[in-house]
Amino acid sequence: MLSAIFTFRYAFITWPALFLPVLIGLMVEFPGQIWWLGPVAVLCLASVLQGLRDLTQTRHAVLRNYPVAAHLRFILESIRPEMRQYFFEGDKDGMPFARDKRAIVYQRAKQDLDKRPFGTQYDVYQEQYEWLHHSIAPKEAQPHDALRTLVGADSRQPYSASLLNISAMSYGALSANAIRALNKGAKAGGFFHDTGEGGVSPYHREHGGDLVWELGSGYFGARAIDGGFDPAKFTDTATDPQIKMVELKLSQGAKPGHGGVLPAAKVTEEIARIRHVPMGQDCVSPASHAVFSTPVGLLEFVARMRDLSGGKPAGFKLCIGHPWEFMAICKAMVATGITPDFIVVDGKEGGTGAAPLEFMDHVGMPLRDGLSFVHNALIGIGVRERVRIGASGKITSAFDMARVMALGADWCNSARGFMFAVGCIQAQSCHTGECPTGVATQDPLRQRAIVVPDKAERVASYQRNTLHALAELVAAAGLTHPALRPS
Numbered sequence: 001m002l003s004a005i006f007t008f009r010y011a012f013i014t015w016p017a018l019f020l021p022v023l024i025g026l027m028v029e030f031p032g033q034i035w036w037l038g039p040v041a042v043l044c045l046a047s048v049l050q051g052l053r054d055l056t057q058t059r060h061a062v063l064r065n066y067p068v069a070a071h072l073r074f075i076l077e078s079i080r081p082e083m084r085q086y087f088f089e090g091d092k093d094g095m096p097f098a099r100d101k102r103a104i105v106y107q108r109a110k111q112d113l114d115k116r117p118f119g120t121q122y123d124v125y126q127e128q129y130e131w132l133h134h135s136i137a138p139k140e141a142q143p144h145d146a147l148r149t150l151v152g153a154d155s156r157q158p159y160s161a162s163l164l165n166i167s168a169m170s171y172g173a174l175s176a177n178a179i180r181a182l183n184k185g186a187k188a189g190g191f192f193h194d195t196g197e198g199g200v201s202p203y204h205r206e207h208g209g210d211l212v213w214e215l216g217s218g219y220f221g222a223r224a225i226d227g228g229f230d231p232a233k234f235t236d237t238a239t240d241p242q243i244k245m246v247e248l249k250l251s252q253g254a255k256p257g258h259g260g261v262l263p264a265a266k267v268t269e270e271i272a273r274i275r276h277v278p279m280g281q282d283c284v285s286p287a288s289h290a291v292f293s294t295p296v297g298l299l300e301f302v303a304r305m306r307d308l309s310g311g312k313p314a315g316f317k318l319c320i321g322h323p324w325e326f327m328a329i330c331k332a333m334v335a336t337g338i339t340p341d342f343i344v345v346d347g348k349e350g351g352t353g354a355a356p357l358e359f360m361d362h363v364g365m366p367l368r369d370g371l372s373f374v375h376n377a378l379i380g381i382g383v384r385e386r387v388r389i390g391a392s393g394k395i396t397s398a399f400d401m402a403r404v405m406a407l408g409a410d411w412c413n414s415a416r417g418f419m420f421a422v423g424c425i426q427a428q429s430c431h432t433g434e435c436p437t438g439v440a441t442q443d444p445l446r447q448r449a450i451v452v453p454d455k456a457e458r459v460a461s462y463q464r465n466t467l468h469a470l471a472e473l474v475a476a477a478g479l480t481h482p483a484l485r486p487s
């Protein structure tokens with residue numbers, strides 16, 4: 001036992017403890033040397049006290065066995081993502097978005113040179129390598145703003161949507177300044193900004209960019225006292241001319257089948273006002289909807305949203321789970337004759353502010369499979385002409401867009417692509433409230449980092465330059481529009 005005390009494991013307790021009386025003796029003997037002996041003695045004392053604390057605490061086994069020394073492990077663990085990103089990450093490495101994928105967004109957002117030298121870094125003979133067939137008779141590239149699709153052609157207020165838009169992210173998940181920059185960018189670029197399920201905040205309205213209002217199972221912004229749906233509140237907001245379409249959220253790819261809770265402590269007076277929820281209580285988005293429970297009920301609710309909004313295109317967003325459930329919705333479309341104006345298919349690979357790991361990694365169908373399934377099912381029941389399909393899930397480049405449009409998407413939404421455009425560095429601390437770039441936080445000091453006019457310009461530039469790259473790809477393929485059914 002005694003010999004164990006003198007091993008390296010306890011070195012930060014035993015050696016300082018032995019030095020301490022020696023140092024005290026030296027200070028008494030040579031008072032003129034206290035200026036350096038004093039701090040060394042304090043360090044020794046601190047090491048002994050910390051060591052005793054580590055030895056007796058009950059939470060960390062490694063600290064009980066390696067008092068003081070094991071703190072180095074915690075420090076290195078905490079800076080591991082930064083070390084990897086700054087020093088060890090290759091251009092094609094980095095998850096969920098490789099360095100190269102992030103870099104192209106930053107370059108297009110900042111209007112920097114977005115070309116690459118020398119040749120592809122991909123192994124073009126590896127499995128799952130993807131390429132696009134070009135034509136020997138390429139076309140002239142279309143201007144980027146010609147790349148649009150008409151949603152809700154049969155509704156009273158059809159909307160001409162750009163092919164690249166800002167995917168749903170709530171005020172609450174994102175900071176006020178991030179929302180402002182996104183919306184101002186959307187206004188400048190003529191594309192839409194999806195509010196996310198947290199309601200329409202004042203920051204969504206300041207700059208007047210087109211909005212798609214998303215209603216989740218919490219019905220925030222149109223919520224009755226009992227947590228249900230309040231049609232009068234819904235009408236009030238949905239008829240605002242800035243809102244171009246209304247979207248019912250069934251699920252999102254990162255956590256399908258899982259609700260969400262904003263703890264009471266985070267329900268500020270402002271959030272309570274925006275979401276129409278009481279303060280001092282947890283703000284819950286249940287996993288499923290309370291106002292309908294059948295496929296027919298779902299379609300009737302979407303039709304009701306369309307009516308209450310004054311005839312704006314209405315649709316729903318989902319990540320495909322059990323395929324037969326979507327088939328049941330198709331069956332209900334046939335039986336009732338009610339079709340949504342659009343369906344947004346979100347892929348399993350989609351992002352979120354916070355989700356359980358098992359859900360994030362293993363629940364829900366990836367985008368390409370889900371999208372192709374929805375596209376084909378709608379063709380099968382003969383309604384594809386009436387229902388537009390939006391797609392989201394790791395779409396950041398023109399090739400990502402071309403790929404999903406070849407699989408049936410009419411337009412694309414990007415969430416994290418636009419987060420990069422406003423300055424996100426993939427620090428992956430959205431769930432902690434400590435976002436280093438002020439994008440995914442409510443901390444007023446941190447969000448100060450976002451200078452709205454500058455970031456808004458980046459948002460618009462990223463969208464415009466990506467669409468320009470898409471137009472060039474499409475032209476190289478000998479086409480004028482990337483969709484299977486241009487409209």
Ligand SMILES: Cc1cc2nc3c(=O)[nH]c(=O)nc-3n(C[C@H](O)[C@H](O)[C@H](O)COP(=O)(O)O)c2cc1C
Nearest residue numbers: 167168169196197350351352353393394414415416
């Ligand atoms: C911070 C954050 C917040 C999100 N909030 C919502 C939300 O409120 N409603 C929703 O339907 N999807 C939400 N999503 C999912 C995105 O809208 C999108 O479907 C998904 O991230 C896939 O797009 P991406 O790969 O471009 O990020 C959120 C995503 C992120 C990253």
